[in-house]
Amino acid sequence: LCVKDNRLSLLDLDEICDEIGINRHVIRFTSTVRFDDPGPSVKTAEKLKTLLAEKLQGWSITISDGNISVESVLIKVEGDDDSTKSIYVSWTNQDEDLGSYILGLLQSMVQ
Amino acid sequence: LTLEPAAGAGAALHWSALDVPALVAALAREGVGEARVEAGADGCIVHLPRHDTLVHVERHATHVFCEGRADVRQALRRALAACLPHI
Numbered sequence: 001l002c003v004k005d006n007r008l009s010l011l012d013l014d015e016i017c018d019e020i021g022i023n024r025h026v027i028r029f030t031s032t033v034r035f036d037d038p039g040p041s042v043k044t045a046e047k048l049k050t051l052l053a054e055k056l057q058g059w060s061i062t063i064s065d066g067n068i069s070v071e072s073v074l075i076k077v078e079g080d081d082d083s084t085k086s087i088y089v090s091w092t093n094q095d096e097d098l099g100s101y102i103l104g105l106l107q108s109m110v111q
Numbered sequence: 112l113t114l115e116p117a118a119g120a121g122a123a124l125h126w127s128a129l130d131v132p133a134l135v136a137a138l139a140r141e142g143v144g145e146a147r148v149e150a151g152a153d154g155c156i157v158h159l160p161r162h163d164t165l166v167h168v169e170r171h172a173t174h175v176f177c178e179g180r181a182d183v184r185q186a187l188r189r190a191l192a193a194c195l196p197h198i
Binding site: 094107 | 123124125128129170172178179188195
């Protein structure tokens, strides 16, 4: 929240950096979880979205082309239909709590 | 167990470029040693073989690829915070 042109404005982090003239340094973490789930990777992604929607009530969860997004957390499923899937979980440093929670959830799911 | 959306802001906002030798020193102080630095076309890669971790450093971005161990990730976060200006 900042005062801009004598008005209160709500800016995101990139807009704040532009306003004060600094180059933001974005830190992102990515970890991989292996999941033995035969079938198309899009189906695996849909299962994951259902699980996340159950655990993250109140959060906006979107899915597009099998990629799931929650804030800056991106979840991507890759793998052939008949093989183990690789689930890539990626998040920015600002979303560490959310990213590590989702990673922990997926790690416990596959154990 | 469920996670509620937080009311406040998240972690620090970092800016500027990362000082890679300072990062390697900060990682060693955190007990994450044996770093190997390889120069690349658009930055460098810090390889931490003992922790199965790669840190891809560019001028305005750092991407950490790690195997999901929370203790290693938290050590990396502290080391990165020690080497980048932030609020």
